[in-house]
Amino acid sequence: MTLARTRRIADIALLSFGLLIIWEAVSIAFGMRVLPAPVQTATRLVALLAKPGFLRDLRATGEAYAIALGLAMGGGVGLGLMFGSSRVLGETFEPWLHVLVAIPKVTLYPIILLLFGLGDAAKIAFGVLHGLPTVAIMTAGGVRSLRPIYGKAARAMRLKRWSYVRRILLPAVMPEIVAALRICFALALLGVLVGEMFASTRGLGHLLMASIGVDDMPTVMAVILLLFLFAGTGSSVLLAVVHRLKG
């Protein structure tokens, strides 16, 4: 590792430490009861991870998130490939996706709740609603920016449609898909979480709201810490992967 990189990592570590100190200071200023401090929060998180009740909530969120992510990525890539390859489909339906991205999906939440009821389906729907349009748009963009030689080579080799998709199209669009994954990763999480906060009886989001209700701030902060660590790590890892792919 070069000196510069070591320095950077040291700087980031130093900054993280500094932020923790600021958190501690703010905690003291507002009072530990109102805003628990870092050590308190970490301790509570470790304690929670041993409790079966918490693990149930964690699992509920995790499952819903995994499904939402899978559906958003699968549906998004599928639609993106279609819209990118077919002019008619693309020109007709992609603007809808752009509008969907432009609208704060929050405004559609009540409608989702009406359509899916209160429960896991709604949560997953939120996650998919947040992630799918962006993935579709990015994938379609990737397909459209493909060099025409790929299509010509495929036709010259007389590849069947599915083979073409699997062996040429998908690998070629992979950088865009991974970039979309990075964004979808965060959006789906947000969607599922907010869905749980609004209307659910289990999951981390629900736990958050319930804890606020009984004034259990340490649990609130512990859950937030867990979520931030997960999202931050995932995002950084994926960013590194995207950089590596883009070369």
Place this chain on the structure above:
Amino acid sequence: MAQTAYTPRRTHAYSVVALLACIALLEAVCHAGWVRPTTLVAPSAMLKAMIVALREPATLADFGLTLGEVVTATALASLLGILTGLFLHATPRLRRAFEPFIASYYALPLFALYPVFVVVLGVGARPIIATGVMYATMSVVVATLTGLDRVPHVFHKVARVHRLNPFKAAWRVLIPACAPEILGGIALSVGYAFVAVIASEFLLASHGVGHAIVDAYNTFQTERMYGLVLALALLVVLINGGLRRFRGRVAEGGP
């Protein structure tokens, strides 16, 4: 090289036709009674409910309140964002250390902090505005940093030749030099602020459009709820659309 070129007119024609077809389909489905009216109402009923709702002074007051919160959040975020951007730009080492945090900022479920704000700041507009500020600030920071990066190096030198202290230099030279980028970032932040404010109002508010929608939902006034959602969606699309046009003009033309 693009395989397909988008001609705007044809794009619009196809999607508009498809959209109208969908709306007509919805209309038919609802009238045929295939869907429960407590779940989905016909587009025509949505429109009617929207007009009725917008005529009520209470609804207009709610919209005014929400817009007020969005504007306040955006204003605070802009100020905070510009100052932070200036500071980070002036301290390159600190900026480099911050970069991973900046890159991951919008990946974090920031909304989870809203309940914390409620506890710390009390109920009412303050935690809502705080959440809005939290979401909106980073886009202004990023825009300010990008803009400052683009300021020609010679401008910095001119400021020093005129012996301006750092604050005067920022105010009289640097910020005007990157005003287009900053304004673009602020326009973007309005969208973020809107999302945060509406979501907060859904959750724990007693006033505002979000609350009105939740209220209609809870009291099974489905048509009214759809009407309000439609009104809100149209408002936001108009505002965002207008801001995007503004950003485009500002980016090419300058002040």
Place this chain on the structure above:
Amino acid sequence: MQAVLSLRGISRVFLAAAREPVWALQGVDLDINAGEFFAIIGPSGCGKSTLMDIVAGLLAPSEGEVIFEGKRVSGTVPDGVGVVFQEDASFPWLSVYENVAFGLKETGLDRAEIDARVRYALEFMGLADFARHHPPQLSGGMRQRVCIARTLVLRPRLILLDEPFAALDQQTRLLMGEELLRLWRETGATVVLITHALDEAAMLADRVGVMSARPGRFIEVVATGWPRARDSTVVADPRFGEVTARLWSLLRLESLRAMGRDFNNPTPA
């Protein structure tokens, strides 16, 4: 004559992360007299702009010192120093008038006085008709004139110009050179002009300093002996040919050295 600007043993090194340090300047000594017009020429990359930045106080020397009006220059740009840069530094969001008035806002002069000075400067630089225009609407030469007017209006005692006419065509350069002479005579300031154009230096200056290839230092100072009231017609004077011949013979060698120089071997000879 008292030297108003002294450079003593100026050196400047640039450290890059994984490469050898680059010595841009090494042991620069120079004395410039009050009210003199001094030109500096040298091959590309010899550190002329770096020297300018150091003299102006924009950059600190690694070794040595700059003395201006008896005081050491360090950290900040001293009072009474004006700089015109090679790049267009006019502010596009201000009108020509506002650009020129820019520096005066800090001085606490009253509006009438500011207005008088700005109008005078605009008049002097031939910009009076364009007071309300914005720089993007003007040509490159006019934008440089705005920058010069902006400097002039502060009545600097030392005017530094770093290849201000580099982006202009030859005719415009010659005319701008004459304007610069007018400016010089009018203000009575000391002028230091960096240029890569031999003829420009020979025509305008009282003395011309020739810099070596990197690491830069002065190898010779050639005096032209022109009268104060001169213009571009000095090119017809036989002395002009002698001066330019001398300058080129010095510069040619250094330019060849600069071009043949191994980029990875910048340590001082």
